[in-house]
Amino acid sequence: MTDLLRSWVETANTPDTDFPLNNLPYGVFSIDGGKASCGAAIGDKILNLSALEASGRINFDGSLCTGSWNAFMALGKQEWARLREELSTFLVEGSEPQPAYLVAMADAALHMPFAVSEFTDFYAGKHHATNVGTMFRGAENALPPNWLSIPIGYNGRASSVVVSGTPIKRPHGQLKGPNDELPHFAPSSRFDIELEMGAIVGTASQGPITVAEAYDNLFGYVLLNDWSARDIQAWEYQPLGPFQAKATATSISPWIVTAAALEPFRVSTPKRERPQLNYLNEPGPMLYDIALEVALTPNGGNENIICRTNYREMYYSAAQQLAHHTTSGCPMRVGDLLGSGTISGPGKDNRGSLLEISWGGKEPFTLDSGEARSFLEDGDTVTLRGAAEGDGYRVGFGECVGTVMSA
Amino acid sequence: MTDLLRSWVETANTPDTDFPLNNLPYGVFSIDGGKASCGAAIGDKILNLSALEASGRINFDGSLCTGSWNAFMALGKQEWARLREELSTFLVEGSEPQPAYLVAMADAALHMPFAVSEFTDFYAGKHHATNVGTMFRGAENALPPNWLSIPIGYNGRASSVVVSGTPIKRPHGQLKGPNDELPHFAPSSRFDIELEMGAIVGTASQGPITVAEAYDNLFGYVLLNDWSARDIQAWEYQPLGPFQAKATATSISPWIVTAAALEPFRVSTPKRERPQLNYLNEPGPMLYDIALEVALTPNGGNENIICRTNYREMYYSAAQQLAHHTTSGCPMRVGDLLGSGTISGPGKDNRGSLLEISWGGKEPFTLDSGEARSFLEDGDTVTLRGAAEGDGYRVGFGECVGTVMSA
Numbered sequence: 001m002t003d004l005l006r007s008w009v010e011t012a013n014t015p016d017t018d019f020p021l022n023n024l025p026y027g028v029f030s031i032d033g034g035k036a037s038c039g040a041a042i043g044d045k046i047l048n049l050s051a052l053e054a055s056g057r058i059n060f061d062g063s064l065c066t067g068s069w070n071a072f073m074a075l076g077k078q079e080w081a082r083l084r085e086e087l088s089t090f091l092v093e094g095s096e097p098q099p100a101y102l103v104a105m106a107d108a109a110l111h112m113p114f115a116v117s118e119f120t121d122f123y124a125g126k127h128h129a130t131n132v133g134t135m136f137r138g139a140e141n142a143l144p145p146n147w148l149s150i151p152i153g154y155n156g157r158a159s160s161v162v163v164s165g166t167p168i169k170r171p172h173g174q175l176k177g178p179n180d181e182l183p184h185f186a187p188s189s190r191f192d193i194e195l196e197m198g199a200i201v202g203t204a205s206q207g208p209i210t211v212a213e214a215y216d217n218l219f220g221y222v223l224l225n226d227w228s229a230r231d232i233q234a235w236e237y238q239p240l241g242p243f244q245a246k247a248t249a250t251s252i253s254p255w256i257v258t259a260a261a262l263e264p265f266r267v268s269t270p271k272r273e274r275p276q277l278n279y280l281n282e283p284g285p286m287l288y289d290i291a292l293e294v295a296l297t298p299n300g301g302n303e304n305i306i307c308r309t310n311y312r313e314m315y316y317s318a319a320q321q322l323a324h325h326t327t328s329g330c331p332m333r334v335g336d337l338l339g340s341g342t343i344s345g346p347g348k349d350n351r352g353s354l355l356e357i358s359w360g361g362k363e364p365f366t367l368d369s370g371e372a373r374s375f376l377e378d379g380d381t382v383t384l385r386g387a388a389e390g391d392g393y394r395v396g397f398g399e400c401v402g403t404v405m406s407a
Numbered sequence: 408m409t410d411l412l413r414s415w416v417e418t419a420n421t422p423d424t425d426f427p428l429n430n431l432p433y434g435v436f437s438i439d440g441g442k443a444s445c446g447a448a449i450g451d452k453i454l455n456l457s458a459l460e461a462s463g464r465i466n467f468d469g470s471l472c473t474g475s476w477n478a479f480m481a482l483g484k485q486e487w488a489r490l491r492e493e494l495s496t497f498l499v500e501g502s503e504p505q506p507a508y509l510v511a512m513a514d515a516a517l518h519m520p521f522a523v524s525e526f527t528d529f530y531a532g533k534h535h536a537t538n539v540g541t542m543f544r545g546a547e548n549a550l551p552p553n554w555l556s557i558p559i560g561y562n563g564r565a566s567s568v569v570v571s572g573t574p575i576k577r578p579h580g581q582l583k584g585p586n587d588e589l590p591h592f593a594p595s596s597r598f599d600i601e602l603e604m605g606a607i608v609g610t611a612s613q614g615p616i617t618v619a620e621a622y623d624n625l626f627g628y629v630l631l632n633d634w635s636a637r638d639i640q641a642w643e644y645q646p647l648g649p650f651q652a653k654a655t656a657t658s659i660s661p662w663i664v665t666a667a668a669l670e671p672f673r674v675s676t677p678k679r680e681r682p683q684l685n686y687l688n689e690p691g692p693m694l695y696d697i698a699l700e701v702a703l704t705p706n707g708g709n710e711n712i713i714c715r716t717n718y719r720e721m722y723y724s725a726a727q728q729l730a731h732h733t734t735s736g737c738p739m740r741v742g743d744l745l746g747s748g749t750i751s752g753p754g755k756d757n758r759g760s761l762l763e764i765s766w767g768g769k770e771p772f773t774l775d776s777g778e779a780r781s782f783l784e785d786g787d788t789v790t791l792r793g794a795a796e797g798d799g800y801r802v803g804f805g806e807c808v809g810t811v812m813s814a
Contacts (some may be wrong), residue, residue: 118525118565144646149590150581154647156563171735172615174557174684183556185684185734208579232735239551240530240561241648247737262602277581277592294504328578328636329593330654331566382433 002113002264004393009102010251011043013093018387018396019303021091024084025255025397026069026220029108036067038109040149041255042091047302049087052101058086063344069256070116074334080202080219084260092316110254112137112163113222114200117335119156119250120325121196124316124359126270127344131356148274151316153338155352156226157247161337162402164223164253170378170407171248173232183405187407188229190361191376194342195294196290197311197354198224198252199318203334207329212283216323217332221262221288221318223253223384223400224339230355230375246270253384254402260396265289265388267312269320279323290397292343292386294352299379304367307352309345311386378406408669411800413500417507418450420500425448425794428498431491432662432804433476436515442473443518447500448662448805452509456494464482476521480609480626481741487609487626498788517661518571520629524742526563527659527732528603528633529640530554532722533677534751538763541645555681558723558731559794560745561703562635564654568744569629571660571807573800577814578655580639594814595636597768598783601749602701602759602791604718605631605659608743614736621692621729624739628669628695628725630791630807631746637782639728657746660791660807668802672696672733672795674719675728686730693724697804699750699793701759703774706786711774714759716752718793719730754755785813 005021006013012020019025019041029039029046037050053064060079063071072079089095106220123129126143131144146152162168176183192237202219209217226246233245260366266285290311295305321338341351351357358364358374376382381403387396411430413420419427425447426432436446436453444457460471467486470478479486496502530536533550540549553559571576577598583590609626616624633653640652675691697718704710723731728745749759758764765771773779783789787812788799794803 098579146581146583146590146642149583150643152643153648153650154562155650157562157737158738159743160736169736173734175555176553176555182682183553183684218462235553236557236559237646237648238553239644239648241559241561241644241646243562244731244735244737246737247732249736256560275589277590279592304773324651325654327580328639328651328654329576329656330564330651333566336566 003391005088007042007096008092008093008097009043009091009176011045011046013163017043018394018398020393021088022390022393023257023261023395024087025257025261027113027255028067028111030111031103031108038064038067038069040087041105044105046105046108047087048103057213069165069325070335074211076203077216080258080260082260083267083338084211089180091103093319093345102215107402110165113254113256114335116158116161116337117333119161119337119339120153121246121339122151122153122154122316122321122341124151124314124321124341125343127313127350128347128352128356131344131351135360138355149277153321153325154241156250156339160247161250161252166249166251166402167400167405168227168249169405170231170405171229171232173229173244174235175231176235182233188231189375189401191404192228192230192354193294193382194228195292195303195307196224196226196342198222199338199340200222200256201322201332201338202334204334205326205332209288209323211281211323212318215286215319217322218259218318220258221253222256223397225382225384225400225402226252226339227251251334251400253397254400257395262388264290264390265395270315279327280320282320283316286319287312287314288388290388291330292384295383296370297383298367298371303369306357306365307350309343309352310348311343313343313345314340333371376404378404380404389403410798412495415450415499415500415502415504416452416498422799423451425801425805426813427800429797430493430668430802431494431662432664432668434662435474435518437518437788438510438515445474445476447494448512451512453512453515454498455508455510476716478740480521480639482771483610484623487665487667489601491665496587502515517570517572518663520663521742523744524740526565526568526629526655526744526746527560527696528563528746529558529560529728529748530719531558531728531768532750532751533628533722534748534757535759535763536719538751538758542767556684558728560567560728560732561648562804563657563746567654568659570659571658571809573656573658574812575634575656575658575809578636578639580636580651581642582638583642588666590642595638596782597637598811599635599637599681599761600701600789601633601635602699602714602716603631603633603748603749605629606745606747607663608729608739608745611741612733612739615733616730618688618726618730622693622726624729625666625725626667627663627664628646630793632658632789632791632806632809633746634658634805658807658809660804662805664802664804669695669795671797676724677722686734687727689724689727693726694719694721695795697793697795699791702790704788704790705774705776705778705784708774708776713764713772714757716750716757716759718750720750721747731771785811787811
């Protein structure tokens with residue numbers, strides 16, 4: 001574990017910031033409705049990388065002046081390392097302070113950090129799959145037969161991915177209760193969250209790649225909330241999987257924490273419970289130790305922490321998921337986003353969806369106000385947070401926030 | 408039914424051409440490895456629209472000089488009508504012939520006509536769903552309970568959509584026979600086709616739209632072959648739907664036949680067999696009468712027609728599918744591609760997949776050579792064809808071709 005890297009930006013040296021110099025996550029921001037610029041978070045400031053590149057102090061083919069990280073990602077892994085090195089040199093304590101290139105994060109609007117090419121969502125958390133399977137099929141048949149062999153995934157909807165802060169409108173859809181003869185069309189009354197990590201493909205591939213290659217192709221990670229309408233899902237998902245239940249919105253945190261920043265926090269996936277096909281074998285630890293939490297804040301009320309868990313609970317890593325994704329020859333492109341699947345832990349307090357927390361609505365939970373909850377109410381705000389804990393510093397993700405609006 | 412519109416391009420006036428002046432489908436072509444240009448098919452020629460716009464004879468904001476139809480589609484419905492009108496005037500018999508703007512189709516390479524934003528595949532053919540359901544669940548449970556209420560769809564993989572002529576490499580994947588204890592990793596041995604139509608979204612939408620709006624937002628149609636690995640699918644698809652089984656490739660025909668060209672061939676969807684929710688009601692006929700066929704040509708052998716069917720067999724139209732797609736608030740973008748689902752007809756000769764033709768491999772069929780087939784062999788070429796038949800002319804799609812290469 002490395003130590004805190006001190007910066008001349010003083011607020012980056014405090015133990016409680018998400019954004020010390022060790023982190024240097026990338027985002028896109030604007031000030032007062034102006035042009036969208038690429039930036040790196042440092043303490044409570046944003047380093048304006050578009051301005052740095054426009055001034056000629058750094059040179060990445062103009063990619064940092066595009067208002068999106070796709071063009072930079074496409075430059076490849078060597079350039080990823082060079083930017084991180086140059087920014088570290090620029091910001092490190094002892095270098096000449098250049099506050100003219102900083103803006104206050106509090107003054108900035110944060111935008112989608114990259115254009116999502118395609119979005120794939122996985123189902124790779126064993127606790128989550130076991131909980132959901134137990135509810136729907138009983139404890140004996142909880143895990144589907146293929147689950148311990150395949151990182152199960154399905155294609156999601158890239159156009160519905162939004163940045164933290166975007167309001168989430170409760171969806172309409174076809175609903176059918178178990179005793180209804182026919183479905184009716186109405187707003188979802190079982191609207192839910194899923195706590196996930198999103199992995200971003202930074203290098204394109206054509207044809208099958210190994211897990212090691214997949215790891216190298218991943219640029220970075222974000223927090224991801226896969227908003228899910230459980231009642232729409234229940235009626236629509238057989239036989240071809242979830243569709244409109246998952247198409248309303250998926251929120252991501254605005255800062256891409258790079259794989260390079262997470263390097264000191266690598267951990268292995270849990271022990272295999274069934275012999276694994278060779279193409280999924282990991283040459284080294286490819287998960288990360290990232291503490292995660294979910295907060296629910298009702299309209300006008302207090303924040304309630306409803307889940308604490310860790311990314312290391314996943315059975316499959318993002319590298320394994322990406323390698324599996326390419327087995328069929330499926331081309332992957334810069335900007336593809338892979339959702340980890342819901343990250344629940346073993347205990348009741350570690351459940352990453354309201355479906356699990358309220359056990360399908362049968363065991364409503366209670367907020368600090370005394371109010372009961374099974375699924376989301378209009379006006380509820382959901383906040384995801386995550387950070388890898390170093391020695392005296394943290395590599396954090398900032399927040400991924402969304403408030404539910406009426407249908 | 409309108410009559411043949413005669414053109415000064417003589418080959419466009421023959422009854423057997425797919426491309427009379429009534430059609431005017433749009434594609435992208437190049438000559439001798441040169442720049443990709445937008446074009447319209449007319450008889451055995453291509454009208455070079457990039458050259459026409461570059462010369463100032465037509466003006467569509469430079470969109471026809473981009474080598475893709477996305478920018479033009481984004482101009483909107485009024486401009487779609489204006490281009491069709493201007494090209495009809497340019498090409499109609501009696502106008503001054505301008506052969507300098509024509510190239511021989513035989514000399515041209517045809518490219519993807521548009522960039523696919525996202526690809527959604529539906530399951531909206533009742534004969535296909537009934538056949539597949541009967542094989543897997545028995546005749547009593549053939550149609551899933553939601554089938555007559557929902558145009559069932561799932562998100563596919565846009566990066567895997569290729570233009571006709573692209574070789575199709577047999578995929579690897581996880582396979583598990585019913586008597587295997589564990590899966591193994593190997594090339595698919597049940598590699599299949601699906602005969603479909605693809606509908607192209609030409610106008611973006613945000614939030615739910617009506618079926619009438621959806622119809623207006625569709626720019627045109629292509630033939631679509633959704634290559635499918637049945638053995639990969641069987642093991643992976645529960646509970647979240649097909650993933651790698653459908654990610655190898657989806658081939659489309661190179662010419663976009665516009666909704667305007669298909670206007671004379673509108674027909675209604677079949678009578679509803681269950682009361683339909685209002686949001687799916689069609690204000691008028693929104694399917695098309697398009698005769699379809701599938702040919703299979705083994706390596707070095709003759710062409711065998713293995714299926715004849717019609718687009719009008721679909722239970723749900725593309726407009727209904729698109730309206731359903733937006734119910735959750737899912738944003739749709741220019742260039743979204745919607746696969747109809749496999750278009751089988753009622754009879755044995757009308758089945759749009761080998762899975763159905765060989766009844767899951769239990770009833771292999773025989774080629775003219777005497778060779779038996781259940782699924783695709785390496786070297787097999789599959790050709791889809793389709794045309795709406797007018798009085799003395801046809802509005803055709805050209806061919807959608809793919810040859811299977813070894814894994």
